[in-house]
Amino acid sequence: MTPWAFAAAAPAMTAVVAVTVVAVVCVRTRRSRLRVTVAGQSMAPALTPGQVVIAHRVGPGGLRTGDVVVLVKPECPGDWWWPAVGGPVGEGAWLLKRLAALPGDPVPPPVSTSLGVTGVVPEGVAVVLGDNTAASVDSRDFGFVPVDRVIARVPR
Structure with missing residues (x-):
């Protein structure tokens, strides 16, 4: 490649590098945060149904x-599970407590x-306990939570 051809290709290469860097930053940010919609009254009044939090x-x-943490919901009382790749993942598999x-x-x-x-x-x-104990299913019902099932924290 001649110096002139390299100089002509430099802006295009710079654009490709910039797009790649932006894509990597977006992917890392997406993986480090969870968008969770509050369902139910268990965390009222701190969190209300329909409220969206970023954890x-x-x-x-x-x-x-x-x-306030996001944890993987137990499949049944006392039986904890971790969603497999391609399995049920997302807000339906999480609890906020x-x-x-x-x-x-x-x-x-x-x-x-x-x-x-x-x-x-x-x-x-x-x-883990819900703030609204009358409407919460929490450690009083399903016992201790394995710490590795706590996957995110809602900033204060």
């Missing part, structure tokens, strides 16, 4: 008691009463 994906180390206790924290009274468990939350699990 940021987070690992177990990025969680704090009091966070408040993180009430992490490993090593005392088991909250509503959970200890309903499950008959006392002491501290074991390693690898957490306790």
Whole structure:
């Protein structure tokens, strides 16, 4: 390639690189955030039905008691599952709850009463509760939540 041909092709190559960079940034941003529509009254008044929240994906180390989190819904009480590739993924497979206790924290009274468990939350699990306890299915019903099933946190 002659220097003149290279100079003529440079703007086109720059455009291709710029489009590629923008595409990579968009994909990474999309993968790091979840758009969740609130369904039900379990988190009222903090979150109302139909409200859309953007949650940021987070690992177990990025969680704090009091966070509103997105977690994978249990298939049936006590039986946790992770959606397989191509399987049921999306808002129907998620719950929005408040993180009430992490490993090593005392088991909250509503959970200890309903499950008959006392002491501290074991390693690898957490306790989640809805803000509106009268309308919430949470750790009082399905027990401890494996921490790896908490997939995102709603920013405060």
